[in-house]
Amino acid sequence: METISLLYDEDCPLCRWYTRLFVKYGILDTDGRISYNKYVVLHPTKVNADIAQTKIACIDHQTNQVYYGIDGLLLVLGNRFKLIRILGNFKPINLLLKFLYLFFSYNRRIFAPVKKRTVECACEPPKSILWRTVFIASLSFFTYLIVTWYFEHFLSHYMLINTPNDLILLMAQIGFQWGAFALFRQKNSYNYLGHLVFTSFLGALLLVFFGAGLQLLNLFGIQTEFLAVVFYGITILFMFLEHKRRIQLKEWTWKLTLSWVVFRILIYPFVFQI
Structure with missing residues (x-):
């Protein structure tokens, strides 16, 4: 693998994590994991920066060829696991993998948020x-x-007969917070x-865990019945704290978290029996 x-x-925390795993389990050599920023300083013309911002670059030193995205990961994993390279x-699988790769790559700073930077990283995924x-x-x-699923199976006793569709409520929250974001001039x-x-x-995934229990x-x-309400309350608290954490990381105003709470208070009388 040298x-x-x-x-x-x-x-990117995700990038640091999985490349460390590659080294730990011998998929990559110790020196085979290199920071993009450090590499391009030493080899400014080796990598296509426009592509590497989105698709991680992999250099095959034997052929002196650079692979990007899924092609690079298949090269790395395929040397250790031939079945992965074949599949x-x-x-059809390759097209699906490329779709999933771009889905995660363009949104990787959402999956694993980092503090707001004063200097833009050379490997920051572009806006899409x-x-x-x-x-x-x-x-x-x-x-x-x-x-x-959670509401119908565990909270139906506490809900009004005719409640707004959950998807409509979610879209309403997005619109409400988008308006608040503009109002607060963020x-x-x-x-x-x-x-x-x-x-x-993330809150929905927590509900899956609670629902299974x-x-x-x-x-x-x-x-x-009562325990289902408690678990839902815990989920809302988790979402509140996570929203607050991400707001602080990105140095947006705390008023966004307040507006998040206000929206919840406004919609619950239309969903649950009081």
Whole structure:
């Protein structure tokens, strides 16, 4: 593996994490994991910066060729696991992998947020309205499915007969917070909306965990109506704290978290029996 170097975004926690795993388990040599910023200083013409911002670069020193994105990862993993290389290069699977790669790459600073920087990283993913829209739409849809499942199975006793569709409420929250963002004259709504939707998605995943536990308790004949409300409250608290954490990391105004709470207070009378 000494013949391969994988460049990674040093400011991206996800990139640091998985490249460390590659080194730890012998997929990459110790010196095969190189910071993109440091490498381009020493070799300014070796890597196409426009591509490497989005697709991680992998250099094959034997052929002196640079691979990007999924092609680079398949090169690294394929040298250790031949089956991965064979399956990964199968066209339908390869197309799916490339789609997923771009989905994660363009939104990697949302999955793993970092502090606001005064100097822009040379490996910062560029802004893409398309991929951010795909991100927001897909996570909103999965959040809707999970929340609807939890409400119907565990909170139906506390809900009004005719409640607004959960997807409509989620879209309303996005619109409400977008308006608040503009009202408070904050910068970079492109990133804020990504963090907002991802926070809701994390809350939905927590509901999946709680819902599985409630179903297990139901199998033993344990009543879980009140416990379901407690778990939902814990989820809301988690989302509040996560939203607040991300706001602070990006140095946006605390008023955004306040508006997040206000929206919740405004909609709950239309959803739950008081």
